[in-house]
Amino acid sequence: MNELIFFINKVLISGTVLGSIYALGAIGVTLIFGILRFAHFAHGDMMTMGGFIAFLLALLATSLGIVTPIPTGFLVLPLAMVIAVFIALGIDKGFYAPLRKRGARPVTLLIASIGVTLIIQGLIRLFFGSASYSFFDNEPKEIFQIDMSAIGATRPITFTEPQLLMVIVTVVAVLALHFFLTRSRLGKAMRAMADNADLAQVSGINTALVVRVTWVIAGALACAAGTMLALDVSLKPDLAFNIVLPIFAAAIVGGLGQSYGAIAGGFLIGFAETMAVFNWAILLRPFKDVLPFEIPADLAIVPTEYKLTVAFVILVIVLLWRPTGIFKGASS
Amino acid sequence: MIRRALTLYFGVAALVFAVGYFMGTANVSLLLVQSFAYALIALGLNIQWGYGGLFNFGIMGFLMVGGFAVTFVSFPMNDAFWQSEGPMMLGRALLAFLAGALLVIGARRLDRVGITGKLRTAAIILAWIAAYIVYRSQIDPAAAYIEANGGWIGGLGLHPLLGWAFGGVLAAGVAFIVGRIALGLRTDYLAIATIGISEIIRALLKNADWLTRGTLTVSPITWPTPLPQDLQAGGMPIADSFIWARLGFLAMLLVVIAVIFFLVQRAYGGPWGRMMRAIRDNHIAAASMGKDVKNRQLEVFILGSVLMGIGGAVLVSFGQIYDPGAYQPINHTFIFWVMVIVGGAGNNWGAILGAVLIYVTWIISDPVAQQVFRAVSDFSVNQGWGAIPDIESRASQMRVFVLGIVITLALRYAPKGLIPEVVKRSS
Amino acid sequence: MALVEIKDVVGGYGGAPILNGVNISIEQSDIGVIVGPNGAGKSTTLKALFGLVKVSSGSISFAGGDITNALPDKLVPKGLSFVPQEKNVFTSMSVEENLEMGAFTRKDDFSTTLDWVYDMFPVLLEKRNQKAGELSGGQRQMVAMGRALMSQPRLLLLDEPSAGLSPRYVLEIFEQIVKINKSGVGILMVEQNARQALAFASRGFVLANGQNRFTGTGAELIADPDVAKSFLGG
Ligand SMILES: Nc1ncnc2c1ncn2[C@@H]1O[C@H](COP(=O)(O)OP(=O)(O)OP(=O)(O)O)[C@@H](O)[C@H]1O
Ligand SMILES: [Mg+2]
Numbered sequence: 001m002n003e004l005i006f007f008i009n010k011v012l013i014s015g016t017v018l019g020s021i022y023a024l025g026a027i028g029v030t031l032i033f034g035i036l037r038f039a040h041f042a043h044g045d046m047m048t049m050g051g052f053i054a055f056l057l058a059l060l061a062t063s064l065g066i067v068t069p070i071p072t073g074f075l076v077l078p079l080a081m082v083i084a085v086f087i088a089l090g091i092d093k094g095f096y097a098p099l100r101k102r103g104a105r106p107v108t109l110l111i112a113s114i115g116v117t118l119i120i121q122g123l124i125r126l127f128f129g130s131a132s133y134s135f136f137d138n139e140p141k142e143i144f145q146i147d148m149s150a151i152g153a154t155r156p157i158t159f160t161e162p163q164l165l166m167v168i169v170t171v172v173a174v175l176a177l178h179f180f181l182t183r184s185r186l187g188k189a190m191r192a193m194a195d196n197a198d199l200a201q202v203s204g205i206n207t208a209l210v211v212r213v214t215w216v217i218a219g220a221l222a223c224a225a226g227t228m229l230a231l232d233v234s235l236k237p238d239l240a241f242n243i244v245l246p247i248f249a250a251a252i253v254g255g256l257g258q259s260y261g262a263i264a265g266g267f268l269i270g271f272a273e274t275m276a277v278f279n280w281a282i283l284l285r286p287f288k289d290v291l292p293f294e295i296p297a298d299l300a301i302v303p304t305e306y307k308l309t310v311a312f313v314i315l316v317i318v319l320l321w322r323p324t325g326i327f328k329g330a331s332s
Numbered sequence: 333m334i335r336r337a338l339t340l341y342f343g344v345a346a347l348v349f350a351v352g353y354f355m356g357t358a359n360v361s362l363l364l365v366q367s368f369a370y371a372l373i374a375l376g377l378n379i380q381w382g383y384g385g386l387f388n389f390g391i392m393g394f395l396m397v398g399g400f401a402v403t404f405v406s407f408p409m410n411d412a413f414w415q416s417e418g419p420m421m422l423g424r425a426l427l428a429f430l431a432g433a434l435l436v437i438g439a440r441r442l443d444r445v446g447i448t449g450k451l452r453t454a455a456i457i458l459a460w461i462a463a464y465i466v467y468r469s470q471i472d473p474a475a476a477y478i479e480a481n482g483g484w485i486g487g488l489g490l491h492p493l494l495g496w497a498f499g500g501v502l503a504a505g506v507a508f509i510v511g512r513i514a515l516g517l518r519t520d521y522l523a524i525a526t527i528g529i530s531e532i533i534r535a536l537l538k539n540a541d542w543l544t545r546g547t548l549t550v551s552p553i554t555w556p557t558p559l560p561q562d563l564q565a566g567g568m569p570i571a572d573s574f575i576w577a578r579l580g581f582l583a584m585l586l587v588v589i590a591v592i593f594f595l596v597q598r599a600y601g602g603p604w605g606r607m608m609r610a611i612r613d614n615h616i617a618a619a620s621m622g623k624d625v626k627n628r629q630l631e632v633f634i635l636g637s638v639l640m641g642i643g644g645a646v647l648v649s650f651g652q653i654y655d656p657g658a659y660q661p662i663n664h665t666f667i668f669w670v671m672v673i674v675g676g677a678g679n680n681w682g683a684i685l686g687a688v689l690i691y692v693t694w695i696i697s698d699p700v701a702q703q704v705f706r707a708v709s710d711f712s713v714n715q716g717w718g719a720i721p722d723i724e725s726r727a728s729q730m731r732v733f734v735l736g737i738v739i740t741l742a743l744r745y746a747p748k749g750l751i752p753e754v755v756k757r758s759s
Numbered sequence: 760m761a762l763v764e765i766k767d768v769v770g771g772y773g774g775a776p777i778l779n780g781v782n783i784s785i786e787q788s789d790i791g792v793i794v795g796p797n798g799a800g801k802s803t804t805l806k807a808l809f810g811l812v813k814v815s816s817g818s819i820s821f822a823g824g825d826i827t828n829a830l831p832d833k834l835v836p837k838g839l840s841f842v843p844q845e846k847n848v849f850t851s852m853s854v855e856e857n858l859e860m861g862a863f864t865r866k867d868d869f870s871t872t873l874d875w876v877y878d879m880f881p882v883l884l885e886k887r888n889q890k891a892g893e894l895s896g897g898q899r900q901m902v903a904m905g906r907a908l909m910s911q912p913r914l915l916l917l918d919e920p921s922a923g924l925s926p927r928y929v930l931e932i933f934e935q936i937v938k939i940n941k942s943g944v945g946i947l948m949v950e951q952n953a954r955q956a957l958a959f960a961s962r963g964f965v966l967a968n969g970q971n972r973f974t975g976t977g978a979e980l981i982a983d984p985d986v987a988k989s990f991l992g993g
Pocket of ligand 2: 801802803844
């Protein structure tokens with residue numbers, strides 16, 4: 001039974017956590033693409049920046065003597081999200097809006113977002129160096145263990161408090177987004193603009209407002225994703241830079257512009273990565289007496305070093321097989 | 333237009349001299365070689381983006397391929413490898429690879445014997461899985477064996493210039509595959525696909541210790557021209573030897589660039605270039621005019637990638653070390669985009685100017701930022717606020733920031749670049 | 760004072776002007792029809808009126824106020840609505856959501872308007888939860904018109920509402936347009952089915968090369984031999 005527990009810990013829990021991160025990031029990417037029609041490369045760095053904002057706020061809260069049972073980094077998240085939203089709006093106003101106004105092509109905005117990436121990276125490294133930081137210097141990282149001796153396992157199912165919180169945050173964010181997009185006037189206007197921007201304008205929809213709302217949501221989600229990721233692992237300047245590519249893969253696999261597709265794509269890629277590097281021999285071992293062949297020591301689909309490439313391989317396959325994504329994405 | 337270009341070139345030359353004045357001749361000779369190697373790569377991107385309108389965010393992958401090529405060709409032979417079972421095992425792995433490839437090709441052709449639809453798809457998927465297992469079953473033990481006996485395969489011990497050429501050839505091969513996969517995609521998708529493929533290349537080269545020594549790095553790689561040590565052996569003072577050796581390398585590089593530049597300019601001025609522009613500016617019309625858009629785009633993508641492969645080889649041979657772990661998208665992909673955008677997409681003179689200008693900016697951002705931080709720090713100490721900690725490491729991070737500022741400013745205020753494309757009206 | 764007054768409007772898409780002095784005026788009780796050859800600038804005229812094309816000289820007034828170069832989100836609350844020629848529904852959204860989007864600028868309760876639209880186009884009520892992209896061409900045109908009516912406009916601009924529809928649907932759409940007009944909404948529309956449309960138009964405008972060629976009542980234009988010969992196909 002320990003093998004099963006190992007599988008649950010290594011594949012199901014890790015995959016859910018990774019999928020949550022990817023989904024949160026991919027929603028932002030896909031919303032921005034739906035409304036503004038460009039691939040926002042700086043999204044990963046907006047995540048990192050959100051993580052650092054929360055980190056600074058957490059330091060401040062600790063120095064004020066605020067102690068709670070939940071991680072301080074999580075406690076300050078709402079405030080961090082508000083700050084991140086203002087920065088996101090500022091980035092749009094300072095860098096993207098002038099280009100849009102000039103009627104620049106989406107690809108110009110894509111390149112501009114590389115510029116924004118470099119600026120954010122540079123600033124973060126300027127202030128924080130390239131060291132890595134932990135949210136848990138002043139408080140313990142709680143670990144949950146579910147005893148499984150009932151089914152004959154000696155090892156428990158294990159996950160950490162940040163991982164649990166991350167899944168909760170993702171579920172709440174997805175539900176909130178769903179209700180926003182399907183029930184609220186502004187949310188519907190957002191879908192309308194993603195569907196047909198010209199007609200949205202003709203209908204009298206305040207497109208500038210929709211653009212702002214998009215940045216509000218994307219900025220807030222990026223901050224949440226970055227903070228939750230930093231709580232789970234640790235905070236580094238290149239925290240999300242490496243993760244932005246699987247996030248884009250998730251958004252494309254789900255169909256750019258499709259929020260639900262982004263969520264599905266995020267979990268698909270998250271699970272694919274964890275399953276690809278899982279050593280399946282472990283699951284076969286209990287049956288070693290009945291199997292007609294000897295079980296190899298290592299039965300992982302790809303070696304662990306290639307974990308990140310799994311996302312790209314999936315991406316390439318999807319692009320070849322169905323270029324607009326599994327859920328038909330926007331194509332302009 | 334020509335006057336503007338000349339003025340700008342004089343300006344950049346003056347900047348280089350100024351840097352030389354402060355940093356010394358040895359440093360500036362280093363800077364020049366590197367910036368011209370970057371210029372060669374920027375030229376490649378200019379061909380792809382400026383001429384062809386093809387988005388390539390995977391430059392890093394081509395540089396790594398080129399770097400590997402020159403390492404493999406010019407590094408001395410590893411006798412321990414050649415005398416072991418390694419070559420045989422690699423041969424078997426190659427056979428397994430070919431067998432796998434045949435399997436996949438065969439499955440794809442099943443429609444010719446009447447097997448189509450879902451059945452064929454299933455067969456193709458199974459063929460891929462089988463090919464993967466067969467290949468892994470041979471390459472894994474081969475890799476483990478080589479790493480245990482002899483460490484890695486070593487090089488061929490041939491002339492580095494052959495290595496540069498092989499860098500171009502290998503990059504062309506990779507570009508062919510990448511192009512076949514990705515060129516049909518829309519720009520955003522192409523951007524992600526190319527960056528994804530370059531990350532795959534990085535992961536492969538970084539982890540294939542048997543092939544590249546991975547993070548153990550390979551050095552010293554030889555130069556095509558005399559090294560400083562060679563000149564010192566001939567009796568030259570140490571300080572001079574570095575300058576003259578680098579100038580020798582620079583001369584070699586400039587010859588290569590001049591030849592390539594001449595060929596590219598000619599091609600662009602001719603019917604091929606006109607067709608490329610037509611395709612770039614009006615995809616649909618060009619396609620309906622009966623021009624084979626896809627093949628032309630593949631050509632332009634391969635041509636640009638060849639220059640990137642050669643440039644990647646030049647950089648590795650000049651640096652004398654191949655370190656697959658040292659490649660980063662910022663330093664090896666995005667910086668070239670800044671160069672081409674700032675210089676002027678679609679104009680080769682602009683691309684070269686942009687490359688040298690941005691490379692110099694990139695290099696001097698560090699010391700300049702250090703000076704600024706020192707001044708601020710001194711001021712802050714005088715005020716009793718304390719000094720800025722870790723000035724050196726912070727200053728080096730300013731390069732990335734400056735690069736970001738430069739590209740965003742350029743996009744906003746000079747979107748056509750310093751030396752814009754010359755739009756020739758064809759009749 | 761006419762409801763809308765387009766005076767000597769010159770404008771275009773940035774290059775050479777497409778409109779070279781267009782004059783149109785319409786009362787709220789009118790059905791105005793613009794006809795003319797392809798590329799005459801008919802669609803461009805509607806777009807200029809709706810702030811989607813830059814007007815470089817001349818003026819446009821609506822309900823007594825100047826609206827030259829005003830943008831749609833300002834025009835819709837003033838009582839102007841536009842149904843473009845193509846891509847005029849949100850294909851990924853349900854019929855009802857499409858209609859709601861038409862009421863985006865309204866802050867009040869729009870349920871009575873919604874009922875009114877469903878009354879006018881009963882099939883839409885039937886298909887209210889279906890995606891607009893899944894409807895037939897004629898039904899889409901109804902969604903598009905319904906969407907435009909949701910803002911309770913005083914003037915409805917229609918660009919070729921009958922384009923691509925079967926003759927049966929053309930008739931039905933025209934009947935609805937007349938009905939909408941009867942309920943107090945002014946109409947200004949571009950039509951290719953010129954003869955048919957002019958038959959019920961109270962005002963007719965023939966445009967060519969971005970200029971008025973003929974102006975009059977619908978009946979006058981049909982009767983005019985020159986118009987008939989050059990623009991109505993004999
Ligand atoms: N978005 C645009 N950008 C540039 N030029 C345009 C644009 N739309 C239309 N034009 C040009 O403006 C001119 C008038 O076009 P317009 O669409 O107003 O014609 P129209 O009278 O509606 O014709 P049709 O009967 O074909 O709909 C045409 O020459 C067309 O090429
Ligand atoms: Mg028209």
